[in-house]
Amino acid sequence: xxxxxxxxxxxxxxxxxxxxxxxxxxxxxxxxxxxxxxxxxxxxxxxxxxxxxxxxxxxxxxxxxxxxxxxxxxxxxxxxxxxxxxxxxxxxxxxxxxxxxxxxxxxxxxxxxxxxxxxxxxxxxxxxxxxxxxxxxxxxxxxxxxxxxxxxxxxxxxxxxxxxxxxxxxxxxxxxxxxxxxxxxxxxxxxxxxxxxxxxxxxxxxxxxxxxxxxxxxxxxxxxxxxxxxxxxxxxxxxxxxxxxxxxxxxxxxxxxxxxxxxxxxxxxxxxxxxxxxxxxxxxxxxxxxxxxxxxxxxxxxxxxxxxxxxxxxxxxxxxxxxxxxxxxxxxxxxxxxxxxxxxxxxxxxxxxxxxxxxxxxxxxxxxxxxxxxxxxxxxxxxxxxxxxxxxxxxxxxxxxxxxxxxxxxxxxxxxxxxxxxxxxxxxxxxxxxxxxxxxxxxxxxxxxxxxxxxxxxxxxxxxxxxxxxxxxxxxxxxxxxxxxxxxxxxxxxxxxxxxxxxxxxxxxxxxxxxxxxxxxxxxxxxxxxxxx
Numbered sequence: 001x002x003x004x005x006x007x008x009x010x011x012x013x014x015x016x017x018x019x020x021x022x023x024x025x026x027x028x029x030x031x032x033x034x035x036x037x038x039x040x041x042x043x044x045x046x047x048x049x050x051x052x053x054x055x056x057x058x059x060x061x062x063x064x065x066x067x068x069x070x071x072x073x074x075x076x077x078x079x080x081x082x083x084x085x086x087x088x089x090x091x092x093x094x095x096x097x098x099x100x101x102x103x104x105x106x107x108x109x110x111x112x113x114x115x116x117x118x119x120x121x122x123x124x125x126x127x128x129x130x131x132x133x134x135x136x137x138x139x140x141x142x143x144x145x146x147x148x149x150x151x152x153x154x155x156x157x158x159x160x161x162x163x164x165x166x167x168x169x170x171x172x173x174x175x176x177x178x179x180x181x182x183x184x185x186x187x188x189x190x191x192x193x194x195x196x197x198x199x200x201x202x203x204x205x206x207x208x209x210x211x212x213x214x215x216x217x218x219x220x221x222x223x224x225x226x227x228x229x230x231x232x233x234x235x236x237x238x239x240x241x242x243x244x245x246x247x248x249x250x251x252x253x254x255x256x257x258x259x260x261x262x263x264x265x266x267x268x269x270x271x272x273x274x275x276x277x278x279x280x281x282x283x284x285x286x287x288x289x290x291x292x293x294x295x296x297x298x299x300x301x302x303x304x305x306x307x308x309x310x311x312x313x314x315x316x317x318x319x320x321x322x323x324x325x326x327x328x329x330x331x332x333x334x335x336x337x338x339x340x341x342x343x344x345x346x347x348x349x350x351x352x353x354x355x356x357x358x359x360x361x362x363x364x365x366x367x368x369x370x371x372x373x374x375x376x377x378x379x380x381x382x383x384x385x386x387x388x389x390x391x392x393x394x395x396x397x398x399x400x401x402x403x404x405x406x407x408x409x410x411x412x413x414x415x416x417x418x419x420x421x422x423x424x425x426x427x428x429x430x431x432x433x434x435x436x437x438x439x440x441x442x443x444x445x446x447x448x449x450x451x452x453x454x455x456x457x458x459x460x461x462x463x464x465x466x467x468x469x470x471x472x473x474x475x476x477x478x479x480x481x482x483x484x485x486x487x488x489x490x491x492x493x494x495x496x497x498x499x500x501x502x503x504x505x506x507x508x509x510x511x512x513x514x515x516x517x518x519x520x521x522x523x524x525x526x527x528x529x530x531x532x533x
Contacts, residue, residue, distance in 0.1 A: 023509045024228040025491065026248065030255040031235040033394045034210065036202065037188045038173045039112055042120045042397060044413055044500070047173050048253065049231065052200040052212055052504030054176035057086050057105070057155070058167065062506040063495045065417065067167045071100055071177065071197070071219075072155075081162040086155045091219045094179055094197045102149035108178045109147050121174035123430045124415070127166060127450065129158045136429060161450040164457070168416040199224040199505040208233055212504070225493050225508030244485055250509075251494070252485035261485060270496035271313065272482040273320055273414035275422065278359075278370075278407050278475040283436035286346070286354060287406055293472035295342035296357070298335045299381050300475075304373055310366070311478035319419045319465055320479045320498075325458045328465035331472065336381055343382065351382030360389045360405040362396040367409060370477070400434040408434065411480050414499060419461045420446070426468055437473045 029048075035041045038054050051060070057075070058067035072086040092100040113122045113135040126132040129146030133139050146158030159166060169175065179195040188194060191202030191210075199220070200212040210231040214224050234240045234255060241257040243249045244266075261267055286292045306314035316330045340350065348354050359374060361367035371388040378384040391399045400408045414421040424430060427446060428438035445464035449457050468474055482500035493506035 023226055024230055025226045025507055025509060026230045026232060026250050028232045028234055028240045028243070028249045028252045028255065030393075031207075031233040034233070035188070036191065036194060036205075037178075037182075037185075038176050039108075039117065039119050039178065041173065045254065048501060048504075049210070050173040050176065051198070051501065052229065053196045053198045053202065054173065054178070055092075055198045056170055056173075056176040057088075058170045059505075060171045060499075060501055060503055062493055062503050063497065065171075065497050065499055065501070067171055070171075071105075079158075082159040084157045084159070084166070085150075086157070088153045088155065089219050090153065092197065093217045093219065094195050095201050095215045095217050096179075096195055097217055098179075099152065100177055100197050101152040102155035103152070104180060105155050105177050106147050106149045107180055107183060108176070110142055110145065111178070111183045112174060113145075118431060119174075120431050121172070121415075123424060123427070123432070124169060124172065124174055126424075126429075127159050127161070127163045129160050132429060162453070163450060164453055165416060165418040165420055168418060172415045200229060203228075220505070224505050226504075229504060229507070241485065250486065250491050251507075256483060256485045258483070263487070266485055266487045268484045268486060268488075268496055269312075269481050271320075271498060272480055272500050273417055273421075273498040274411060274480040274482075274500075275315055275318055275320060276409070276411040276477045276480050277315070277318065278409045278477065279435045280407055280473055280475075281403065281405055281435055282473055283403060286348065289346050290471040291342040291346040292348065292354070294331070294470070295339040295346070295348075296378065296384070297331050297472040297475055298339040298342070299377050301334050301373055301377055302332065303334075305370055306477060310369075312481040313479040315476040315479045317465065318469065318474050318476050319422045319461075320414075322417070322419060322458075324455065325419055326462040328462050328469055330466075330469040330476070334377075339381065351378075351384045354382075354384050357384060357386035357407065358389055358405040359386060359407045360391060360396075360399065361409050362393055363390040407475075409477075410434075413480075417498060419458070419465070420449070423461060423464055423468070426473060435473050437468075437471070439467070439471065442467050 029045045032043060032045055034049065035046055038050050041047065041050065055070045057070060057072040059070040061068045071088055071092045073089045075084055075086045077084055088100065088102055094100060109125065111117065112119055113125050113131055115135050115137040122135050130144045134145050148156040150156055177197060182195060191205045194202065196215060199215055199218045201215050202210060203213040204211040212229040214221065214227050218224065232249065237255040237257040238260060240249065240252050240255050241260045244252050245262045258267060280287050280293045282288050282293065308314050316332050317328050319325065343349060343351055357378065359371050361371070368388065375386045378386055389405060412422065423446060425432050426435065426437050427433065427443050442464055445460055449460040452460055482496065486494055488494060490510055492508045492510045494502050
């Protein structure tokens with residue numbers, strides 16, 4: 001019945017368009033504090049939004065996620081795969097009409113790695129010559145950083161070593177370009193005062209929604225699939241799902257009441273390059289001791305925590321399965337005898353002297369279930385007390401920067417399809433290393449992998465992951481699936497993929513043909529439905 005109603009709605013409104021001459025796609029996301037500054041963003045929702053507002057040298061292919069030309073129309077690689085030369089399109093422009101230049105990229109990237117900013121993703125640039133020392137304040141010479149604007153249309157990037165993953169990183173929103181007038185701007189709340197070079201601009205923003213309109217200055221304007229997009233920010237999965245069922249929302253990106261979906265075929269669930277895990281805050285005693293962390297981890301009933309009846313894909317390792325990548329050694333089951341030995345060697349015989357374990361989560365039934373299993377196991381085996389501290393979104397991620405908890409939990413979605421996107425988080429100089437784990441042997445393995453390729457490289461990365469897991473810094477729970485609610489018979493250009501990223505430029509409403517004998521009803525723009533379905 002729902003699909004019949006959907007078809008009738010589409011037929012009735014097929015000629016109803018907006019005054020600006022195009023269709024609108026409506027997307028629902030869980031309510032959050034959306035950051036419009038790509039240099040300061042962190043969440044997956046922001047990354048999805050930025051595919052429409054900003055563009056880097058390359059962007060994602062919507063199906064394969066391979067890098068495709070964007071601001072750079074072509075590039076070449078020299079000097080043993082360490083020098084990349086990008087040629088920028090003369091018609092790549094901001095919505096102001098001003099050309100995007102190589103110097104704009106250089107200034108943006110230098111701002112991204114500025115040690116005073118401490119941006120979340122600045123560590124991704126470390127493969128570029130001079131970046132790691134620059135962003136850590138060890139030198140202040142920007143000319144020593146391997147980012148050079150040869151002229152307006154040519155950008156050169158010099159790497160420390162060959163990096164097979166470099167091009168795959170570049171579609172990530174941390175590598176976009178920001179207009180120089182905005183680099184020192186602190187207040188990004190007024191969309192009218194901002195400048196964009198992507199396929200859309202922000203026409204309006206409120207707490208409830210963000211309205212995007214096609215950017216007339218965009219170099220590939222004719223291929224942008226929709227004239228407008230409306231991002232609805234909600235905190236009620238039941239209501240968002242009801243609006244999808246009723247044809248008012250085209251794609252529910254997050255916050256879905258799966259049991260209320262009227263057409264099961266509109267639910268898309270696919271494996272994602274993602275892992276949900278707990279991690280130890282390893283910055284101070286006793287949790288900076290790998291023996292103590294490992295002992296607590298070995299005390300846990302992993303068969304219950306990773307219950308396959310609950311988790312789509314239970315995980316024993318941090319890096320999801322990748323063809324050719326060796327399986328890292330991990331904690332797979334409870335071992336109370338080994339846990340007791342480790343505590344005794346660390347000076348905490350049978351847990352005596354260990355402080356209360358503070359497990360911080362954003363709440364929810366599954367986090368509560370796992371905490372109860374942890375609490376009971378630690379209490380019964382070693383009389384170790386624990387408490388569950390709930391910090392709700394959007395404050396949760398910021399709270400993990402503190403030092404007042406023992407274990408936190410995160411779901412990490414890979415930024416590119418390579419093990420390094422998970423492993424680089426835990427280097428001693430990573431901005432996103434909330435565990436504050438620092439191990440020179442681990443850092444050295446990742447550096448060693450930069451000079452390797454093929455099987456040798458993957459073996460080195462797996463060795464690094466094994467060290468991370470054996471040190472019990474990270475306790476993997478599951479490889480999370482991507483769950484979306486979208487009718488792909490109506491919305492084109494959207495494809496399931498392992499990063500769950502869908503370039504907004506590619507999305508379009510598919511035409512619906514009226515059956516023979518059907519008479520179209522023409523509606524004036526002022527009375528048109530807010531979408532066509």
